[in-house]
Amino acid sequence: MGQPELALSAFCPQPEVVRKQTLVERSKFPCIDAHNHISYWVTKQNDPAAIPRLLEIMDACNVRAMFDLRIESDRPIEELLDLYQPRERFYVLATIPFKQLMAESDEFGLAAARYLDEQFRRGAHGLKMYKSMGLTLRDRQGQLVHYDDDRLAPVFEVCARHNRPVLYHIADPTAFFKPLTPTNERWEELQGRPTWHFHGEPYPGFAELMEVQDRFVGKYPAVRFQSAHVCSYAENLAYVGGLLDRRANLYCDISARIGELGRVPRAAREFLIRYQDRLLFGTDVTPTAEQFGVHFRFLETDDEYFDYGTGPTPGQGRWCIYGVQLPDDVLRKIYSENARKLYGYR
Template identity: 35%
Template sequence: MAAGLVVTLAAAQGPAPQGGGGGGRGRGVPLQADGECPPGTTLVRVGSCQAPEFPPPTIVDYRPKTSLVAPEHPIPKAKFPVVDIHSHTGPTPETIGRLITEMDALNIRVLNNLSGGFGDALKKRIDYIKSTPYADRFTLYANGLNMFRDVAPGYGQKAAAQLEADVKNGAIGLKIFKETGMDTKKVDGTRLKITDPELSPLWETAARLNLPVIIHTGEPPQFFKPLDMHNERWLELSLFPDRRRYLVPVSFETLTAERDELFRTHPKTRFIVAHFGWHANDFARAGKLLDANPNIVLELAAILYDLGRTPRAAHDFFMKYQDRILFGKDTYAPTEFPYYWRVLETNDEYFDYYRDYHAFWKLYGMGLPDNVLKKVYYQNALRVTPGLPKNGWPR
């Protein structure tokens, strides 16, 4: 990273207070009125803050090595076959051999590509998969007519017809990307709400076809909060400006309220809620969402950092809702899947997450029993998505 881009939180808040910057026994400074230490200082004793003697490393350069000695049980291969219901990777003639080798090593039985497209592009991808010896290892979801970019009167019927055609061509579900509801504009220039009546024919068609709809709503709630020293995703938001949502007119609560209304008004449509609905940081809220909507299930793509920091609460949640959670990863990266296996399968403590900018904390294992692992890894996916391959699973 260029030196000009490396900014410490302390520097962003201004210089450290006078009198706290040296010797370890220097004069302390009192807490602020809000009960926090002034920027550039830390609490050293009751009511007294102090700045370090030496310039502190930046948030990207501070990489402490733990002295903790604890049992380690790396899990390179999942204990049971896995359906990755949330991927954006599909095979090509150049990559299919490598993908199969990697999937076999990880015990990924099916990789489900949510970026299937629609129409001819989708059909071409599916036809290629069918032409290979691995037609039962890769599946695709359709993405909706023109990716919902031209919604106007009459769009819903056209989109429903396109979805039906895509299913006949081999699509096994419908994926709704985060832009739909958050950023996408209708032809008249207004924000396309996920509850727009023009989309109703699509949900009704999915219900009639017994087709699951995986829906990604919004972003993590921290992305909608100011980029300041209290935001636990500060580093990620400083690295990726397009993820900052705190200056946009639509809020996290508005987006999730509209999503929840969609679930209530279309009870016959089966929805897979991507990324735990961004509620893995609040299991009580996630539970209420499931309790209120029997037509939904959750999938756990890209929220391992929350499961792994609250392993007991996560364990209890998975035990209670074991029939309503699916495995998903999102980014296909073979070196990262074993972190998921380790959190889900072991009771290991205090081990690293694979991306510093997602989580600066450590992970802990949930220690799920075999019957729950089987449900999360593949059994729930087979029930929720009838188009998945039926053969090749443990009896």
Template identity: 30%
Template sequence: MIFQFKRILQPLILVALIVMQLGCTSKNEKQTEASETQDSCYTLSDFKFVPKIDVHAHINVEGRIMIEQAKAYNFKLMVMAVDVVPEYPPMEEQIRVRIKHHKENPDVFAFTTAFTLEGWDEPDWSDKVIEQLKRDFENGALGIKVWKNIGMGEKDKDGNLIMLDDPKFDPIFRFVKEQNKVVLSHAGEPKNCWLPIDEMTVNNDREYFSENPEYHMYLHPEMPSYEDQINARNNMLEKNKDMTFIAVHLASLEWSVDEIAAFLDRFPNASVDVAERLSHLQVQSIKDRQKVRNFIIKYQDRVLYGTDFQELENTNPSELKEGMLKTWMQDWKYLNTDEMMTAHQVNAEFQGLKLPKSVVDKIYRINAQKIFPNAWEN
């Protein structure tokens, strides 16, 4: 009888211990978050006064809407040139505009350059690109941006898509490394791009791919897969592990903080920016806020704030200023408070992450300053 009682009692004790442990873990997580954030978090009212850097912006005109808005709200800008045809001006014009703004606003405006694939099949294509980059670096460019047209649009003379791990890029990336400049890459698209519109996880992707069906890969099964795009980018990085690299848009791994973490672990000189992908973290916060928060805290030295704002010839000034402030404040609220909130991009309520000030300062400023030292002259 005693033996049978012990057999019954032992499992019950084990279950009780597990429940107690789970309760303690949950309680300890809450206590840890409270101790991290008590009296050490920014508030909404702090937004305007905290120094900040947006590492992902586009200005293609001599207008100053974004520059003046940045000055008003304590932002500095990293403005990228991109090989986007025909939406953006020719590369020479993009660089001219950026050099002008940089000379006139060195305390706010820094920039990176880019190159086109024009003449790709010519044997000296890489040499010509390097000559252009030399001039751009001498004129103040701090790195280069490669865009999704590599892998999703541009083809060689035989009709084959040009992928980012093509050996013809090797001397270019080697030159950028030798010059101590930075490579920024928009590789592929969000994983949603390979899904039907109604299965996508965020509204901004539904809107973009509805309006740009040429980039909606679900409609183009003949094109490389999502995995093909990610692998090409990673193959390039395997050849350049010592290169300072920013994988913009959360490295196109926005759908999973576990995947982003694995990417950052694999490539120790890589960072990610959150431009136009913060909504994907918000979606994940709905299911497991603590996991998202833990990810950002663990990789706080590798995450950069960016927006992907752009100022073009046909930009409406009031709409741009209003949109910038709305996005800035929504992002700030998500990262700095624990309030329940909504966003146009997400079809459910989610809770802010309430990150410590030290983490927020890295995401919004310190990490960018380390990658681009002396970029913004005071």
């Protein structure tokens, strides 16, 4: 009698272990979601009720303010600044149409700097740079343009002059850069999202991107940087700690990485406490009460082995996570004080 075959996609084990379940509806201290794309999640339908609805969720969850990192090629910043009321509840970051500028001229950095200068004058709170830099953006000779490319220097000079931080995203989970074999821990996710797979040509390797990150943050000591997603290397907190030690102008957000942090709760707790002055809360997901609640549960409780997604199966990978129960003074900093300090704003 052979065992029946079961497709991986049909396997949906429900943990039998009985554990404590804490519902955290409001963050213990006011928080700022310093990594979100409300242009994408909330306002793309052009629904005038979207912002009041979002404010209701924010008030219910104790979210003081939200960042809008926008999406590539979206609408003028003034429109967004007008839309997001009351103003003190929102931070809007500028984006630069690099693809277009790189196609137009080899002097794209100068054009980008002029464009950015204007965005700051119009009220942008910082600059957001996407992972397309270094992964897909190419100059007119067809060469990949990396963050440390000298031609981008004028952009960072504008940030230093206006004293505005740069929130950048440089890579993705390490597994996305590995072959799609049965040992790839994100196999299931990459099956559903083939465009997230960056293994081999024409993409750079993950290690190369990490070297670029270290170099470029060091190259502009007068600019303060917020590296998205635990410096894009939440799988290796020792590495991220070393990077933060080397680069005093570097901060990072924990957005979209509670799945990584929460599967190594002891190392994560140590990291979060050690770098408590350099870390920003963020989610990078649709702002809902459930999503905020999962993040608060991770940071505030000692709950064990819980699902960090809000769907039927964990969002990324098949593991569950553990809460890190941070001390109050650390929570205060990560939830909002560091974001205020970094952006010098409210």
